[in-house]
Structure formats: C-alpha cells, structure tokens
Amino acid sequence: MSESAADVTGVVLAGGSSSRFEDGNKALATLDGETLVERVVRALSSATKQPPLVAVRTEAQRDRFSRTLPSAWDVRFVMDDDELTGPLAGLLSACETASTRWLFTVGCDMPLVDASTVTGTFERATRTAACHPCAVVPVSRGQYEPLHAVYRRESVIDCRDRLSVDDGFGALLTELGDVDYVDIDELPQVGQASVTNVNTVAELERVAADVE
Template sequence: MAYSAIILAGGKGKRMGYREKALMAINGKPLISYVIDSLEKVVDNIIISVRDKAQGKMLDSVLPGYTYAFDEYENTGPLAGILSGLTVCRDDFCFIAACDMPFINENVIKLLFKSGENYDAAIPRREDGFLEPLHAVYKCKPMIFETEKAIRNGEKIVLAPIQKLRANYVEMQEIRKIDTNLRTFININTPEEMDIINKNV
C-alpha cells in the first residue's frame, strides 16, 4: 500500500514575526527540510500545502520536485491546508504534519499508519486527553468529506472534522516505547524556541 504525507506550510508565521517559518534555518538547513527527511523514510509521496501560488513558488525555488497544494479558502486556518492537501492526495491514507516539527520520528509514523488501517484516522492522544491532530494519519476520503462540511459550517479548529471520524486513538504509552521523550511532537512557534533548538541540535 502506498502512503502520502501532507506538510502544512501555509501559516503566516504570526508568532515568528510573519517570517516564512518553513524556510527558517536550523543549523543552516530549512526547518521544513527536517520534516521532509523524516517523511521520505516512510511515505511514497509528499505534498506541501501552502496558502497561495506566491508562497508555493518561493518554497519550490528551495524545495523543487514536490507536489504543492494551494488553499481554496481564506481565513480558515489549518483546515484549508488540510483540505487542499487531501484533495491532491492520490493514496488512501495520508500522514498530516505541521512544517515546524523538526524531530518527527519515522517509526512513530509507521505505528500510526498501522494503527489506522481499519479506521478513518489514527491520532495520538496524550495522558490528559489532548489530541495531536497535526501529527496523525487519516483516510483521505472520510477526512475530505468531514473537513468540507466543517468549513461550510464556519468551523476553523482542526478537531471539528475529527469528531465525526471513526478514529483509533493511539495512547502515549505506545508512542513512548518508540520515542521515550516524545520529541516527535516538538514544534517551534517563536523565535525564542528557534534559538533554543539551534543551540541544542
């Protein structure tokens, strides 16, 4: 079975001072490249979801050879990027991740794909019940249907379509067996966090 991955890169980077987060460097290498390196060990196809063609052209000049998807809806948050990426996807299952997660663990992704085989989604769930929907596997057709419906209803939060899916919630104790410190979920939102990562990579 072939698998795809969607990297959500269409955010405006508000907390980063409106800089292009995907291209910000860790040790001289674009942040999104760390995500791609992990995903290429697991999936057959990578889709980069961007907000518009101008951003796509900018990223393609640095990261040529990937499929780009463009948002059809404005001011809809990550749901627009999820929908555009899933619409382009040609495989049954897709891993969705944010572009600011440089330590994604390929073996955790494999676990999620396996966990999602007989479901509409496989979503990590923390001990406090908090979900990680932007580090999860989805069956494309049901997720497209529910995401379109959520957007039509004016929803913007990622959890809106997920509530209607037949999901397998993967507990942290299973993921910790692979990634003890759960580094796979680390994401970078501020310049201060970027500085910390740069000093520790």
C-alpha cells in the first residue's frame, strides 16, 4: 500500500540571490498574472493538501514573500541552515522543521511545476512498501534535477554531519547512495516542461511565450 499524500511536505527553495536576473528578485517576477513563487506554492499546496515550507536565506526575503503570498495559504518559512550554502541549506532546514516522512523540493524559479508532477514523483518513491529509496530524482535530457525531487527526510538528516559548507546537491546524492534516478518521461503525468527553470529575464520571456 502506498503512503498518502499527507506524508509529504512541499519545500520551495527560495534563498538564492537571483544574480543573473535583472532586478535580483526572480521569485517575484510574474508569469501569467502570478509571481513565480506563488505558482510554485500553489502547485505544492494542491498536491500535498498542506502549506509548503518556503526556505529563505534572509529575513528580507521572508518579509517580501510573506507580503506577496496570500495569507490564506498559511505558508510556513524556514531560514537556510547557516552552516551550508545554496539550495541544500534550505533543504536541510526544511528537514529539521517538517514532520512528514517525505519532502518534495522545487526551486522557486520552476513556474511550470504542477500538482500532478508532485504526485507522480511521490508515488514513485512510495510504490514499494518494503523498500523505499532515499530519494527519487528525475533525469531530463541527461541532466539530474535534484531541485525537483522527492527526499526521505530522515535519510537527509542522517547525512548532515558528512556535508561541508560548500557542498551542493551532488554531494548529498552521493552520501544518500540509494537514489532512484528516473527518466522524467517514465513518471506519470510529468513532462519536460515541469523542470523548466528561469534564471534570466530572457528565459522568463520564452516561458511566457510558450504559456500563451
């Protein structure tokens, strides 16, 4: 029997500096009338039936996002782990805060993620009751997508002491060991568009043209 959606917490990784985006604040750029962070939060909330965690690096980021996200969504914020850098710092803080067995992480710059993506990847992680992997990471066009993946919370926490300040998701995946790398086309209802990330204004304009 697979585990229920209630056993997974959505995590939005939003602590980056957006250095390649013109105003340095890509999470608050808009696509089809919504900010990127709103689109991601809405998708995670719909799939997990609970408010996601939004991981930020600074209090200023937390304040900006809290003013942007509807209060009715009851979003919870966590501060990035001070002893790590990059999105991995957000995942570790989320693991310490969440109470569910699983976490689905997604970057705040992935505005095309949707609820079926979360559900499909989570179901892959929990399909076999006897032996779950530590993580399910989609592979898109030969590239791993660790910022669009499901992680077993306790497995990530167990790796904490073996991670160094400059480590990224590659180091985490090596430490986890038991990772299910799956071609994104093998995940039900999950397509290549779901892992599209936006780093520049030009990339956002291309995504907007495809959405229209």
